Amino acid sequence: MENKFILANSDVQYASVDKDPLVYYNENLSNLGLEFWSTYSEDGWNNFRNYIFGGSQNAAQKSKVNLNLLGVENKAYQKGGQKADWGYYDKFSEWKDKCCYIVSSNYAHNMSAMLSRAAFENKGMHGIKTIINFDYHEDYGKLESPNLKVDSVVDNGAWGQEHICRSWPRVENKQIVLVYAVFGVSGSGNHDSLFWRVSKSKHLDINKPQKRTSAKGDILNKLKKILFDPSDVYITVDRDVLQNGRTHFNKMKSVKGTYARGDITNTIENIMGSLNFNLVGFDITGLPAWDQKSMTPSDDVDSNACEAAVEDIKEWHRILSTYCSYS
Secondary structure, eight states, rough: EEEEEOOOOSSSSOTTTOOOHHHHHHTTTTGEEEEESHHHHHSHHHHHHHHHHHHHHHTTOOOOOOEEOOOOOOOHTTTTTSSOOTTTTTHHHHHHSOEEEEOGGGGTOOOOOOOOHHHHHHHHOSSEEEEEEEOOOOOOOOSOOOOOTTTTTTOOOOOOHHHHHHOOOOTTSSSSEEEOOOOOOOOOTEEEEEEEEEESSSOOOOOOEEEEEEEETTTHHHHHHHHSSSSEEEEEEEGBBBTTTOOOTSTTOOOOOOHHHHHHHHHHHHHHHHSSSEEEEEEEEEOOOOOTTTTTTOHHHHHHHHHHHHHHHHHHHHHHHTTTTOO
């Protein structure tokens, strides 16, 4: 099992002023054997560290984690994924083993579009490709041509469309069912969501997906009706779905998830235990955010939030990794 930590934008996740935030997560998740990959240059990351620790001299005294660079130079993309240029996909597609990915900020949840696609391409076995997203937001967008946008910036995020609407060169001439399901959607309507598209099917051959929404708890039954054959699946958990996730979006007054850690665990076990899934990979996205306005990257509340995030990752990794057949 390979495990990657993707530092996806400049909103660095804090843990303590006494050490580099990445060192904190490395030490507390050392059993995962995390590799740290940055969408920014090493100089960019060092500048963030200087900002956190109050200057280069102070930062230089802190421990450092070796960062691997993803090597995309498009600055606009690095700062938020403006268009679906898929700049990081080539690197993700090189990671052949089944993986757990930890993405630092839920502003960068659009990474899941590329991570899941690479995982499906590398380890897919079946004609049905399913993404299951635990998220406060739908992350799908409108039924329009795909345009990769960051979480909540445009149409509540639109990366889900990439799974449903983007072409699949290796299978496009065969019948394929593409499914995108969201558990935990809150806000207006207070509903979970289910989208699907059947490509090259004599029964349903449309350019845009059908969308179904329903009350919480009914999505699983609808999934069972669609997934009439074994399915490849990728699972992503955005921690803003939690009551106390302390992510960038949880800190907004309008965003308060309803799930607890155990709710996610139970739902995952229910899904994986009741459907014939080939788990190609999973990610956990959105760590506690550093409050740049207060300039106090560590206090009791925030320290506890980081500890909770570590426990979230440990538990969901433990559950999901058992379904990955490759190590």
